[in-house]
Amino acid sequence: MPNAPQRVYQDRILETATKRNRPITVYLKNGVHIKGRVLAHDMFTILLETDKNKTLVYKHSATSIFPARMNHRKPHGGHGGGHGHGSHGRGQHRGHHASHGPSTDGAPQSAQPSPPSEHQAEQ
Template identity: 45%
Template sequence: MTKPQINLQDSFLNQVRKENVPVTIYLVNGFQLKGIVRGFDNFTVILEYEGKQQMVYKHAISTITPFKPISTSFSEMAK
């Protein structure tokens, strides 16, 4: 029996979205965006900061850093 595939990206983004955890998104060009993830799909992330929303294409994202540690289901399954 095989283990179910864990989608770390979706799990992480969903957790910061549900918990309203502020994040810093680092783009491949070095630019930084701060805000709260309001939604995402296969290609984009909706980020809100100071009441304004912006859509960021995932191919432009290098790293996403939450302002606090995130507890997700993949943390327990990795043990």
């Protein structure tokens, strides 16, 4: 069970997501990630509304919680695997592309800059 300061921070994140009706992504210990809107939460659980249903997540099974990105795009190359929860377009916004290695645990990876395009190299 988290200590008091961690609980306060956790509750603040969940309260903000609830009040603003913003989606979050919860990464679980088994590698699955679930994206949804927070309907309710207490000391032990988070009730999420996903695209398909309502899901009760026990906090002890979560490894991390992040605000979900609204405009996900699938990376080039047709990667469409996963567990059916959330999107796989991290790091690609407004035409900028980031290079990511394969993720084995479902956790987000840091963005690495892409090599310069031919147009950029000529300048």
